[in-house]
Amino acid sequence: MSASTQAPARTASGEILEPPKETTHSSWSVRIALIIVIAFWSLPTVGLLVASFRDSVATRSTGWWTVFTPGGFEGLTIDNYVQVLEAGMGESFINSLTVAVPATIIPILAAAFAAYTFAWMEFKGRELLFVLFVGLLVVPLQVAFIPLTRLYINLGVTNDFVKMWLAHTGFGMPLAVYILRNYIGSLPREVIESAKVDGASHFETFWKLIIPLSVPALAAFAIFQFLWTWNDFLVALVFMVNNEVVTVTLAELVGSRGQDWHLLTAGAFITMTVPLIVFFSLQRFFVRGLTAGSVKG
Amino acid sequence: MGNAVTGLVAVLLGVGGAVALFWILNFAAERMPKQWEERFKPYAFIGPALFVVGIFLLYPSIITVVDSFRTSIGTADEAWTLANYNWLFTDPALRDALINNFLWILFVPAGAVSIGLLVAVLADRLSPTWEKVSKSLIFMPMAISFVGASTIWLFIYAWRPPGTDQIGLISAIFQGLGSPLATPIVQNGTLRLNTFALMIVMVWLQAGFAMVLLSAAIKNVPEDTIEAARIDGATEIQIFWKVTIPQIASTIVVVTTTILILVLKIFDIPRVMTSGNFNTDVIANVYFDQLFTARNQGRASVVVVALIVLTLPFMYINIKRFRAQEAAR
Numbered sequence: 001m002s003a004s005t006q007a008p009a010r011t012a013s014g015e016i017l018e019p020p021k022e023t024t025h026s027s028w029s030v031r032i033a034l035i036i037v038i039a040f041w042s043l044p045t046v047g048l049l050v051a052s053f054r055d056s057v058a059t060r061s062t063g064w065w066t067v068f069t070p071g072g073f074e075g076l077t078i079d080n081y082v083q084v085l086e087a088g089m090g091e092s093f094i095n096s097l098t099v100a101v102p103a104t105i106i107p108i109l110a111a112a113f114a115a116y117t118f119a120w121m122e123f124k125g126r127e128l129l130f131v132l133f134v135g136l137l138v139v140p141l142q143v144a145f146i147p148l149t150r151l152y153i154n155l156g157v158t159n160d161f162v163k164m165w166l167a168h169t170g171f172g173m174p175l176a177v178y179i180l181r182n183y184i185g186s187l188p189r190e191v192i193e194s195a196k197v198d199g200a201s202h203f204e205t206f207w208k209l210i211i212p213l214s215v216p217a218l219a220a221f222a223i224f225q226f227l228w229t230w231n232d233f234l235v236a237l238v239f240m241v242n243n244e245v246v247t248v249t250l251a252e253l254v255g256s257r258g259q260d261w262h263l264l265t266a267g268a269f270i271t272m273t274v275p276l277i278v279f280f281s282l283q284r285f286f287v288r289g290l291t292a293g294s295v296k297g
Numbered sequence: 298m299g300n301a302v303t304g305l306v307a308v309l310l311g312v313g314g315a316v317a318l319f320w321i322l323n324f325a326a327e328r329m330p331k332q333w334e335e336r337f338k339p340y341a342f343i344g345p346a347l348f349v350v351g352i353f354l355l356y357p358s359i360i361t362v363v364d365s366f367r368t369s370i371g372t373a374d375e376a377w378t379l380a381n382y383n384w385l386f387t388d389p390a391l392r393d394a395l396i397n398n399f400l401w402i403l404f405v406p407a408g409a410v411s412i413g414l415l416v417a418v419l420a421d422r423l424s425p426t427w428e429k430v431s432k433s434l435i436f437m438p439m440a441i442s443f444v445g446a447s448t449i450w451l452f453i454y455a456w457r458p459p460g461t462d463q464i465g466l467i468s469a470i471f472q473g474l475g476s477p478l479a480t481p482i483v484q485n486g487t488l489r490l491n492t493f494a495l496m497i498v499m500v501w502l503q504a505g506f507a508m509v510l511l512s513a514a515i516k517n518v519p520e521d522t523i524e525a526a527r528i529d530g531a532t533e534i535q536i537f538w539k540v541t542i543p544q545i546a547s548t549i550v551v552v553t554t555t556i557l558i559l560v561l562k563i564f565d566i567p568r569v570m571t572s573g574n575f576n577t578d579v580i581a582n583v584y585f586d587q588l589f590t591a592r593n594q595g596r597a598s599v600v601v602v603a604l605i606v607l608t609l610p611f612m613y614i615n616i617k618r619f620r621a622q623e624a625a626r
Contacts, residue, residue, distance in 0.1 A: 027422060034419045048449050063462070101304060109316065109319070110345040110346045116342070135612045135616055140605060142581065143605065144354065146357075147361065161300060171353060173349045201327070233444050233568075234565065261455065265448075267448075271445050272440070275442070283433070
């Protein structure tokens with residue numbers, strides 16, 4: 001940093017020259033500090049990935065890092081993945097998809113309608129009702145489990161997946177309304193007014209104008225909600241009686257086979273595949289979704 | 298596979314049903330006399346969303362508060378009581394869990410924000426490509442579930458008796474340095490060391506989130522304020538503390554409270570890594586144990602009431618912030 005404490009260089013005409021972005025020795029200290037943080041942040045995942053490809057003998061006898069020493073490639077295999085998929089993780093993977101996809105799509109339309117109404121229609125209690133949604137963003141989900149379990153019994157809802165879709169729709173709704181209202185509310189007034197002048201009803205404006213214009217916000221919410229339901233553990237633990245999702249299966253493996261690291265590492269990596277694919281392929285939307293959704297409790 | 302087909306049907310029914318519902322609501326509204334139509338329509342359009350949060354969040358909150366004053370719920374002996382509250386304030390195990398929650402609240406948001414800020418500032422000085430790569434690597438854990446992250450770190454903390462080959466990175470480092478660990482880290486409750494070991498997992502998960510928001514805020518700091526300080530002879534470190542930090546303070550507050558709310562309800566990490574044993578229990582896990590192991594719905598409810606009370610200030614802050622945003626629009 002000391003380089004920048006000197007007076008900035010000036011050209012003959014007296015203009016201040018921007019210091020070059022990568023000045024030699026300050027940028028080396030920056031790089032070293034960053035490399036340390038990045039190593040600390042990446043090593044856990046790298047170790048998991050390496051270990052998941054080493055057979056049980058290798059994993060049990062030496063650390064995963066020995067793979068980088070001479071002869072370390074011995075005992076590399078994909079058997080762990082086959083074994084853990086057959087031990088229930090494969091079925092759970094499909095179950096997780098079955099939970100997450102409908103739980104992501106179903107709330108969107110109701111939320112978008114509410115968001116449009118809050119943003120562009122005048123009615124009594126508008127602010128109060130929206131404040132209700134903002135307040136509910138941080139309500140702990142634990143409030144819902146006992147009352148909803150009773151409600152499901154009284155209504156005769158016994159299918160694990162139906163229970164999950166309904167619950168996630170409810171839990172995701174405040175956030176969906178919040179994100180979409182902020183976005184739809186920021187659309188230019190002239191666009192909405194002009195539709196009105198052309199004689200479009202609210203219903204038509206919504207379908208022909210608002211939905212197409214809101215695609216970025218819809219995508220941001222969808223990604224957040226999908227990852228949230230995919231990675232959820234607690235809601236599945238409470239409501240799923242006859243089926244398991246990947247997080248629950250992994251947690252059970254940790255409990256029952258806590259020393260079989262060749263299986264646990266492979267199992268953990270399987271649960272991470274879908275979120276990581278979303279992360280690397282849709283990073284822009286992913287960042288937007290997570291930052292917009294971060295207010296959720 | 299049968300379930301996947303059901304899922305597909307659910308998507309079609311859910312979306313189709315919603316479209317049909319709004320079409321019917323709109324159709325009904327348009328058949329009304331003009332002044333009624335204008336009045337009814339907004340409520341018809343927010344109705345479904347309101348109904349859903351009413352059933353899944355509002356109604357359960359009320360029931361939970363009522364349940365917290367009941368004992369032997371669902372049996373013939375069900376009755377009103379204050380015993381649950383008495384338990385809440387006097388149970389030593391619960392107090393221990395609250396101390397752990399307090400430590401989580403104290404250290405995790407601060408840790409994640411500090412590291413996020415450090416990376417945001419440092420990465421800003423790299424070339425655009427390297428900035429992107431390093432930020433991606435720090436942010437990546439955000440994609441991983443708490444259960445997955447717990448498994449990853451249990452592997453890092455894996456422990457064998459001293460002298461044998463270690464397969465966990467931390468145990469191997471300590472053994473390599475000549476001071477092997479006598480007990481597994483997650484079981485070592487001395488000075489609540491194990492709670493800190495669990496908290497590292499959360500910092501690892503959340504630092505990327507802090508970094509992304511703080512980095513955006515730092516890039517919004519006007520260049521001329523920094524340039525002016527530089528001309529006045531301020532060092533880079535002075536500029537950081539006296540120019541940059543005050544201008545990103547509101548983002549720091551938002552990030553800190555967001556992580557704080559998350560940490561308040563932390564459940565998955567202690568559940569998977571220790572099941573709350575070895576003095577690492579937290580209130581959300583006490584709730585779970587009361588509900589499913591002790592099968593005491595009254596006590597489980599009173600723990601949730603405590604959680605609600607703890608989140609109320611943040612609810613208030615959120616609403617206040619929202620109102621301020623609205624006023625500024």
